[in-house]
Amino acid sequence: MNAPWNVSRATEIIAENRGLEGPMLPILHALQDEFGYVPQAALPMIAEALNVSRAEVHGVVSFYHDFRDKPAGRHVLKLCRAEACQSMHGEAMAEKLLRDIGLEWGGTTGDGRLTVEATYCLGLCASAPAAMLDGQPIGRLNQEALLDLAHDARHQQEGRR
Known part of the structure; x- marks a missing residue:
């Protein structure tokens, strides 16, 4: 914290x-x-x-996209928007996630548990589409896995991060 x-x-x-x-x-x-x-x-x-x-x-x-001017949520999900991830439908997956949880890029859920940010290359191009949750890289995402990732981050017990 x-x-x-x-x-x-x-x-x-x-x-x-x-x-x-x-x-x-x-x-x-x-x-x-x-x-x-x-x-x-x-x-x-x-x-x-x-x-x-x-x-x-x-x-x-x-x-620099990494600097924030307000506190982030308890968990930060960075979604890659670089070309390799775009070519593997990462942009469409990200837009669906943002729609489903009611956020725009850089937004934080009302409960303060999740911030979703754009990043422009995680270096996981061979494992696109990729994301990073709380500093942990995750590759080969699909829509269901991305939605599960966001859901799990929002519903973790308070003692864990």
Whole structure:
């Protein structure tokens, strides 16, 4: 479980990573690892620490699909939208899943248990269509398996992740 937003902790994270070569991405990843997302309140802090504009920080956050601006659900299902997965009907499967659970890309179910995100290649092209659930890659999906995966993630007992 991620920690709640905390200015002091964010300041520590920025200071710990500020001295790295090309520190912005490590800072953003560390903030997201800690809080589950990159809070808007952190952007001016990063800009000041790195002596760059807020627009520059915002541009990096918005460019990379992996960064979130709000907390994700308890489980994160990333569905590959790259060419190999598209050629194996991954896009149609994803659209059906999103329709069935009433979400758009990047959305989180009302119960907060599942976020569905797009990703653009998991490196499982030979096992397309592919997904990743909570960091675990899954290949050779079909529609039924994808729906089961989402259902199971939403209905797991709270103590498990």
